[in-house]
Amino acid sequence: MHGKMMMSKVMRALGLMSGTSLDGIDVALLETDGEKVVKRGPALICPYDDEIRQMLIAATAEAKTLQSRSERPGSLAGAERELTDRHVSAVAQFLKKNGIDNATIELIGFHGQTVLHRPEAGLTVQLGLGDVLANATGRPVIYDLRAADVAAGGQGAPLVPVYHRALIEKLPSRPVAIVNIGGVANITWIGRDGDLIAYDTGPGNALLDDWMQRRTGAARDDDGAAAARGTVDENAVRFLLSHPYFAKPPPKSLDRNAFTLDAIAELSTEDGAATLAAFTAQTIAKAREFLPQEPELWIVAGGGRLNRAIMGCLAERVHHAVVPAEAANINGDSLEAEAWAYLAVRSDKGLPITFPGTTGVSKPLTGGVRADPAPARMPS
Structure with missing residues (x-):
């Protein structure tokens, strides 16, 4: 399904990481073919203010009651939308600060904010609306990278090891x-x-x-x-x-x-x-x-x-x-954001992102969901 030409193509990808900490959003640029790290680019940290931090703390507490990945009761729906908007803003800040043309970004890897991770119950929930981010930035977004692994009986974490191996x-x-x-x-x-x-x-x-x-x-x-x-x-x-x-x-x-x-x-x-x-x-x-x-x-x-x-x-x-x-020679602040760019490229090419030795999944497995921006409408 994925030919040799596609496998060797180097892509320019952005990684967005907010993870389990409540510090903020890390943004990093990476040029990679999904196997070797071709070039690590600039990075930016966009700290959370108290308003979004408190919103996410409340959402994490509320998420303890979730029984399915798609539920967004109470404050969760509002927190997810606000979080996504903050990511849109972080991408814009990053591009402006570094003088990068948005059109040169081929892919965005979007982690979202983990509010619940119970793989033993088949549940991992990261807040973040991939389609909204894709439409707002005009770039394809790969998100929900943990879900396929958990659905296949894996732990859904950690996902960064394959990038660690490429780095060292x-x-x-x-x-x-x-x-x-x-x-x-x-x-x-x-x-x-x-x-x-x-x-x-x-x-x-x-x-x-x-x-x-x-x-x-x-x-x-x-x-x-x-x-x-x-x-x-x-x-x-x-x-x-x-x-x-x-x-x-x-x-x-x-x-x-x-x-x-x-x-x-x-x-x-x-x-x-x-x-x-x-x-x-x-x-x-x-x-x-x-x-x-x-x-x-x-x-x-x-x-x-x-x-x-x-x-x-x-x-x-x-x-x-x-x-x-x-x-x-590793950037300790941007490492995980870089990894999400790397994983997005691997996901887009159908390459494995989780392995028996990392998540316990039975065989190497790809994952992630791709959201493409809606086509521009012609004026009537």
Whole structure:
């Protein structure tokens, strides 16, 4: 179905990522044939304001009652429309800032905002109207990239590993672990022969962000400053690590709200932050229990790489170097947005985006839905 000429065609794609964190929208440009990374372009972060953040927090809480992917009760429908409009705006901002002609963009990969992820129940819900985005931007949009995998019995996450493998193709170290610490933390293990193992290791920044919001009104613990002033409550860490998720072998994936702050409710702000940073680091280090070989290099992307407490705790717990993404010539902020551009191209070409070693699906599988902009109407 997909001929050789099509397979080798390089496309100019935009990736839009909002994911499980509530920070904002990441936009990145990538030129790729869906196999090799030809050229990484500019990127932009469009932070959420308090209005949309609160809207999405309410929508995520409301989504806990969903029984089907298509339901949009209560505030969910309004949040989905507002979120989509914010993405339209983010694309416009990106193009204007970088002097890029919209007509040169061949494809947009649209993640949307995850509000529910329960693959064991066959449910994963990302808010975002692909057809509205396509019509507003005038460009084809690939969206809903997790659904086909979940419908086939996979975890629907993580999806970025195949892009991780393309990015580190020329690195001499093997095996390599790429850890993304967003709302949820996940690991990609890339073996010497390119084999992939990937799964969610546990909470990334989500619990810590929620803690800081509750205690200080701040959206995050910038630079891990609060955690650095605190003392880790080892009993609380042990209690959190007793959750059955950590003993379960991969493939596995996690909902952002799978854990609560109850275990640290009585701690000071600083001690709670330190405890949560240590918990995140410990769950990443525990990933080694399920890997065939110890990684020779740990590359950390996502907002968590900027938290000194998390990075320091992780470095203490593993046996090889732990470095931020930039040390491996990877943009730790735009990595996932780039990945969504890459996955959109793979999806458009019918190439697999999930694999038995990454989501537990029975065989390599493509996915995603394509929305083309409505044709322009001729004036009557």
